[in-house]
Amino acid sequence: LFAQNCEFVWAADKIDGLPPMGPLEIAFAGRSNVGKSSLLNALTTRKTLARTSHTPGRTQQLNFFDLGPEPAAPLLRLVDMPGYGYAAVSKEKIANWTRLMKDFLRGRATLARVFVLIDGRHGVKDVDHEMLTALDQAALSYQVVLTKRDEVKKSLVDKTLDDARRALSKHPAAHPDVIFLSSHSGESVEDLRAAVVRLMSE
Ligand code: GTP
Ligand code: MG
16 A cells, blocks of 8 residues: 555645545644654655654645555545644644644544654653543544654663553543554554554455
């Protein structure tokens, strides 16, 4: 699936500017700078499909990418979203994105799952809990993915996973499996691909 052709198809900065519903969608949410756009590139093995940056606040719209044998027949749509929490842009902009994201998540029938990215070095923060609570209430399928595994000492990987699972016990709707991966080293990215493939056959 992920070796298929993948291309950018749409950007939306307003809820009435979304693309018409088409293939099954998966979306990537998470704090600014957690590595959403980098993960999209790692998943599809395209280095520069989604723009990434050291500066939080890089992605400022909902960006839609279609995967499939040909553009006319997409199998899966990936949605890169702006970050929540801190970003080097105005509070007003962040409030707008957050509203757009929540409206999108609430009202999108083709959205199969939201992957909520959390920085493995920092763990689950208050803003993450807020997002997870919003997802609990939206009755959406969502799963947590810890990022930047290459930055975490091997001896701390299990503890990081345990801590995240414990924090998730507050969120009954969270998928029980937590994936801890690195877009840079590629470690465990295959686990996420497998989760997506399973999801598509459900
Ligand atoms: P916004 O669009 O601003 O919300 O950020 P984002 O979540 O899309 O993050 P992005 O992919 O732009 O990455 C942010 C920074 O984290 C960049 O400097 C990336 O190189 C770095 N980064 C992303 N993934 C990894 C990873 O697996 N390991 C390490 N060490 N750094 C990573
Ligand atoms: Mg981004």
